[in-house]
Amino acid sequence: MDKADAAIIGGGAAGYFAAISCAENAPGSRVLILEKSPNLLTKVRISGGGRCNVCPACFDPQSLVTHYPRGAKALLGVFYKFQPKDTIEWFESRDVPLKTEPDGRVFPASNHSSSIVTALEDAARAAGVEVRTCLGEVSATKVEQGYQITSKNGASITARAVLIATGGCRAGDTPHPATQLGHTVSYPVPSLFSIALADEWPKRLSGVSVPCVTLSLPAHGISQSGPLLLTHTGISGPATLRLSAWAARVFSEMHYRCEIRADFIPHTGEHLLLEWIENNRQKQGGREVFNSPYPGIPSRLWKALAELAHIPPATRWCEISTSAVRALMSLAKSAPLQMVGKNANKDEFVTCGGVNLKEVDFRTMESKLAPGLYFAGEVLDLDGITGGYNFQAAWSTGWLAGKGMAQHIS
Numbered sequence: 001m002d003k004a005d006a007a008i009i010g011g012g013a014a015g016y017f018a019a020i021s022c023a024e025n026a027p028g029s030r031v032l033i034l035e036k037s038p039n040l041l042t043k044v045r046i047s048g049g050g051r052c053n054v055c056p057a058c059f060d061p062q063s064l065v066t067h068y069p070r071g072a073k074a075l076l077g078v079f080y081k082f083q084p085k086d087t088i089e090w091f092e093s094r095d096v097p098l099k100t101e102p103d104g105r106v107f108p109a110s111n112h113s114s115s116i117v118t119a120l121e122d123a124a125r126a127a128g129v130e131v132r133t134c135l136g137e138v139s140a141t142k143v144e145q146g147y148q149i150t151s152k153n154g155a156s157i158t159a160r161a162v163l164i165a166t167g168g169c170r171a172g173d174t175p176h177p178a179t180q181l182g183h184t185v186s187y188p189v190p191s192l193f194s195i196a197l198a199d200e201w202p203k204r205l206s207g208v209s210v211p212c213v214t215l216s217l218p219a220h221g222i223s224q225s226g227p228l229l230l231t232h233t234g235i236s237g238p239a240t241l242r243l244s245a246w247a248a249r250v251f252s253e254m255h256y257r258c259e260i261r262a263d264f265i266p267h268t269g270e271h272l273l274l275e276w277i278e279n280n281r282q283k284q285g286g287r288e289v290f291n292s293p294y295p296g297i298p299s300r301l302w303k304a305l306a307e308l309a310h311i312p313p314a315t316r317w318c319e320i321s322t323s324a325v326r327a328l329m330s331l332a333k334s335a336p337l338q339m340v341g342k343n344a345n346k347d348e349f350v351t352c353g354g355v356n357l358k359e360v361d362f363r364t365m366e367s368k369l370a371p372g373l374y375f376a377g378e379v380l381d382l383d384g385i386t387g388g389y390n391f392q393a394a395w396s397t398g399w400l401a402g403k404g405m406a407q408h409i410s
């Protein structure tokens with residue numbers, strides 16, 4: 001019978017970080033990574049368009065957790081122990097210089113995810129971690145001395161501690177290794193997607209980006225702001241991805257068909273907009289409405305809103321009717337958009353759902369139900385928005401789980 005001290009199921013970001021942390025904290029122990037596929041660290045390789053957005057440059061745990069639609073409370077204590085500052089130090093001390101882009105995303109200075117992959121592989125090798133691939137689905141059962149681990153291709157190992165770091169699951173993926181050990185796994189739905197619209201007018205503006213828009217689902221009290229990109233199928237960009245994350249479950253329950261409201265000038269109240277219109281009427285009466293957009297609204301979008309408000313193209317400000325003013329204001333501040341589906345976001349997508357956080361002790365990442373069983377990464381019911389937050393959760397929970405396992409087996 002093959003025996004290990006600690007076995008890590010899943011060779012992704014969280015699994016690698018946990019394995020390294022465990023092996024470094026329990027020198028001389030046998031730590032195994034067990035990966036079902038032929039490839040390791042696949043998502044790290046493809047992440048951030050091949051550049052890998054390692055973490056966000058957000059160093060205050062209190063504000064860091066506000067970027068996690070699910071898991072914020074549980075992650076707070078974790079981030080006090082290992083946060084982006086530690087991630088940066090971890091990689092830079094292993095000869096991977098990092099750089100912070102103006103929007104706060106941290107990447108390897110090389111602009112290649114291979115720098116991150118190589119650092120993780122080298123650190124695992126140096127710590128004596130053994131790696132096995134092509135195992136098929138790996139699962140574990142509780143036995144007296146720890147866990148019996150079996151793989152689809154027939155491998156059989158016993159280990160005193162086991163970490164499940166199998167990443168986000170998809171609906172219908174059965175059986176989940178965590179449920180086999182008595183844990184509850186909430187129904188997985190996608191997060192971080194762009195939105196397909198029935199409306200034709202935004203699609204005609206494909207390529208137009210708006211610096212700051214607030215998208216909301218008023219009936220559910222959910223709203224998110226940021227840059228918006230109009231695409232040939234609907235809307236994308238940070239505001240859309242954030243809304244998809246915060247409303248992941250709501251969208252799923254509504255089968256991705258509902259009305260979204262867009263405020264194209266969220267920093268301008270209705271009274272200020274009305275003042276601006278009145279000023280145009282009085283002082284710029286000869287100018288055409290179509291050719292004088294509100295500051296910050298791209299001219300193509302402004303024209304589309306004026307058309308939707310049924311304002312004839314050559315209308316001058318002095319000729320605009322009160323009802324047209326009302327319609328234009330309403331569209332600028334709360335344009336209805338009919339969502340009819342979701343589209344994959346090629347840059348990043350994650351799963352909303354996973355192992356119930358109440359069943360895990362976030363001081364060590366150990367299961368509250370089964371001693372010696374640990375969790376890390378996206379397999380848990382936690383996820384962040386784009387910007388490096390998802391890898392940060394994987395590094396932090398992986399690092400902590402590795403320490404916890406080291407203590408358990410020492």
Ligand SMILES: Cc1cc2nc3c(=O)[nH]c(=O)nc-3n(C[C@H](O)[C@H](O)[C@H](O)COP(=O)(O)OP(=O)(O)OC[C@H]3O[C@@H](n4cnc5c(N)ncnc54)[C@H](O)[C@@H]3O)c2cc1C
Nearest residue numbers: 010012013014036047048053138166167377378388390391
């Ligand atoms: C296209 C794309 C780009 C992304 N870009 C970024 C980015 O730039 N920044 C960021 O922060 N986040 C990004 N993310 C999200 C990030 O990749 C994930 O949140 C992160 O990889 C989660 O790490 P993990 O180790 O928990 O899971 P994963 O990386 O998914 O690793 C899980 C591993 O477990 C293996 N596995 C699964 N089930 C079993 C089983 N039963 N037995 C054995 N092995 C198993 C899988 O094959 C996989 O190798 C991106 C995601 C995608 C899809």
